[in-house]
Amino acid sequence: MIRVYNTLSKSKEPFEPVRPGKVGIYLCGPTVYKPSHIGHMVGPVIFDAIKRYLTYSGYEVTLVVNVTDVDDKLIAESARRSMLMSELAAEMTRDYMNNLDAMGIDTVSHFPRATDHIDQIIQFTADLIQKGCAYESDGDVYFDVSKDEDYGKLSHRTLESMIGEGGDTAERKRSSADFALWKSAKPGEPSWSSPWGPGRPGWHIECSVMSSRLLGETFDIHGGGLDLVFPHHENEIAQSECRFGKPMARYWLHNGLMQASDEVGKVGGRATRPAEDDLQSQSAGKISKSKGASAFSEMLKEFEPENIRFFLLSSHYRRPIDFSSERIREVGTGLESFYRFFKRYQRVTGRSFYEVAAATRREEGDFDPESDAVLVEVSERRKRFLAAMDDDFNTGGAIAELFELMRRLNRQIDDEKLEEPNRQSAERIAVLRQGAATLREIGLTLGLFRNPPKEAEARGDELAGKLLDLLVEIRTEARKAKNFAMADKIRSSLAELGVTLEDRPGGTEWTIGK
RNA sequence: GGCGCCGUAGCCAAAUGGAUAAGGCAGCGGAUUGCAAAUCCGCGAUUUAUCGGUUCGACUCCGAUCGGCGCCUCCA
Numbered sequence: 001m002i003r004v005y006n007t008l009s010k011s012k013e014p015f016e017p018v019r020p021g022k023v024g025i026y027l028c029g030p031t032v033y034k035p036s037h038i039g040h041m042v043g044p045v046i047f048d049a050i051k052r053y054l055t056y057s058g059y060e061v062t063l064v065v066n067v068t069d070v071d072d073k074l075i076a077e078s079a080r081r082s083m084l085m086s087e088l089a090a091e092m093t094r095d096y097m098n099n100l101d102a103m104g105i106d107t108v109s110h111f112p113r114a115t116d117h118i119d120q121i122i123q124f125t126a127d128l129i130q131k132g133c134a135y136e137s138d139g140d141v142y143f144d145v146s147k148d149e150d151y152g153k154l155s156h157r158t159l160e161s162m163i164g165e166g167g168d169t170a171e172r173k174r175s176s177a178d179f180a181l182w183k184s185a186k187p188g189e190p191s192w193s194s195p196w197g198p199g200r201p202g203w204h205i206e207c208s209v210m211s212s213r214l215l216g217e218t219f220d221i222h223g224g225g226l227d228l229v230f231p232h233h234e235n236e237i238a239q240s241e242c243r244f245g246k247p248m249a250r251y252w253l254h255n256g257l258m259q260a261s262d263e264v265g266k267v268g269g270r271a272t273r274p275a276e277d278d279l280q281s282q283s284a285g286k287i288s289k290s291k292g293a294s295a296f297s298e299m300l301k302e303f304e305p306e307n308i309r310f311f312l313l314s315s316h317y318r319r320p321i322d323f324s325s326e327r328i329r330e331v332g333t334g335l336e337s338f339y340r341f342f343k344r345y346q347r348v349t350g351r352s353f354y355e356v357a358a359a360t361r362r363e364e365g366d367f368d369p370e371s372d373a374v375l376v377e378v379s380e381r382r383k384r385f386l387a388a389m390d391d392d393f394n395t396g397g398a399i400a401e402l403f404e405l406m407r408r409l410n411r412q413i414d415d416e417k418l419e420e421p422n423r424q425s426a427e428r429i430a431v432l433r434q435g436a437a438t439l440r441e442i443g444l445t446l447g448l449f450r451n452p453p454k455e456a457e458a459r460g461d462e463l464a465g466k467l468l469d470l471l472v473e474i475r476t477e478a479r480k481a482k483n484f485a486m487a488d489k490i491r492s493s494l495a496e497l498g499v500t501l502e503d504r505p506g507g508t509e510w511t512i513g514k
Numbered sequence: 515g516g517c518g519c520c521g522u523a524g525c526c527a528a529a530u531g532g533a534u535a536a537g538g539c540a541g542c543g544g545a546u547u548g549c550a551a552a553u554c555c556g557c558g559a560u561u562u563a564u565c566g567g568u569u570c571g572a573c574u575c576c577g578a579u580c581g582g583c584g585c586c587u588c589c590a
Contacts, residue, residue: 012530030590043590073588155585161516162586203588225590226519232589256519257584314538315527320520320583327526330539337538340552384536388528397528400537407554414546414554484548491550502551 002390007252008154012392017220022060024215028224029065032092033077035295036099039258045309046255046317047223048105053389053445057362064110064214067093070200075189085190099296103305110214114206118192121201124209125181133242137172139184139197145177148238155230179235181205204235222249226257256320307332313395313446339453341406345436348418349429354452358441365441374412378435381405385442409435420505472508
């Protein structure tokens with residue numbers, strides 16, 4: 001039984017999809033006016049894992065991530081850069097897609113764009129007017145929040161508390177809490193013709209339109225950053241539920257926001273933060289475009305995607321994450337130990353870990369450990385991993401089981417001396433294989449261990465490789481002759497060049513890199 | 515000001531009423547090694563910001579205090 005935390009009820013609820021066996025997820029994607037930063041990857045990485053896990057658990061999952069490509073910010077930015085809004089949107093959408101691609105997020109079923117749905121947006125807006133939930137005012141169309149009895153139910157606030165200034169369109173609204181469905185165009189702004197004159201959609205309407213179109217009037221999971229709870233998601237609910245008269249989504253999942261605590265100027269930090277209020281600039285704060293977070297594409301030059309993924313999944317998705325390069329490196333160190341285990345597995349079995357046949361469905365992964373001590377623990381760790389994931393996708397707790405599982409298999413190799421060629425038995429290797437298959441199986445549900453990591457450095461050219469082989473051979477002879485001074489000199493000299501030597505039962509191995 | 519979240523070992527972090535408070539990073543011992551590296555084993559919270567309360571029992575619920583943060587305006 002999978003349980004999820006629902007912002008609507010502020011509690012964990014058993015997960016039961018609207019249609020048995022099928023799950024529809026709508027994740028709020030970016031407004032494409034600037035390059036994406038690490039904060040934009042949090043939701044996609046988590047929901048990529050959620051989709052993988054739900055699929056693994058037997059559901060047929062449709063994941064929709066929208067792209068908002070028409071908005072005041074796009075208009076402003078494209079004007080600043082003297083380009084068409086559509087050109088800007090295309091450029092930034094490409095940036096976003098490249099980033100998702102680099103992160104191995106290939107689980108998204110649809111990326112609907114607002115500008116591809118203008119007709120439906122106009123229709124939706126007209127329907128809302130007809131239902132009496134919205135009104136036209138001087139070329140704009142506003143949603144009348146007083147018509148929505150439970151307005152505020154997601155963000156848990158009362159209507160009175162939301163009455164504010166109303167922005168610069170206050171005179172045109174009946175209530176300052178009303179929000180725009182359609183905005184009339186000023187001269188020179190991109191616009192589409194509508195029953196209310198030329199204009200463009202407001203911010204929230206595209207999500208109501210596209211989610212209902214792709215996932216239905218009531219779908220299962222609506223996700224996004226915590227900062228979208230109000231007003232964005234609250235307004236989506238108001239629009240959709242007024243229009244369809246039924247709940248928009250069953251479960252509202254919100255991820256915590258990335259906080260920047262890195263030194264100014266580093267990746268993800270508040271690079272262009274204004275110099276005033278020095279005292280406050282010491283503290284962490286939300287990463288956002290307006291505060292000048294660095295482009296994610298820059299970060300990819302510094303860190304491996306899997307390292308970033310591991311970092312994002314190592315704590316619970318609802319918790320805010322303090323970003324720092326040091327932290328990513330730290331979890332990277334832990335991740336490296338998995339890579340070393342994978343190489344070790346290959347040395348022992350002669351097979352690549354990445355070719356281990358792993359179950360892709362939960363039931364398929366079940367196995368009978370009989371009374372083998374190793375398999376009993378492997379099975380136990382797998383169960384605990386699944387229990388953690390079932391409990392509101394607790395990826396942090398689940399990753400702990402990955403470490404435990406790896407440790408158990410390393411211990412098996414040590415205890416049974418499986419790395420010594422003459423000590424192997426087919427039966428014990430089979431046990432190790434089962435353990436590795438389980439590790440890969442559950443790792444894959446998080447989108448981990450899909451492909452071999454890039455070697456730290458290019459393995460040098462062919463000549464360098466041959467020279468290293470030669471040096472290792474000379475050193476091995478020196479060691480046999482107990483000429484350890486020579487052996488150590490070769491090792492330490494190579495270390496200075498960034499080459500690490502490791503002596504193992506099966507021989508010496510060299511690696512280039514950190 | 516209104517609404518809300520968070521505070522667990524040096525650092526990161528899981529566990530939200532029940533039996534010894536996961537795991538990672540860093541550190542320290544030991545096994546292994548010619549010496550290393552890697553790996554394995556062992557060690558760290560008499561205790562979950564503080565104080566008080568509810569309970570047979572609280573990190574977990576309630577109240578207060580201190581500290582950090584978010585939303586209320588654009589944001590993943």
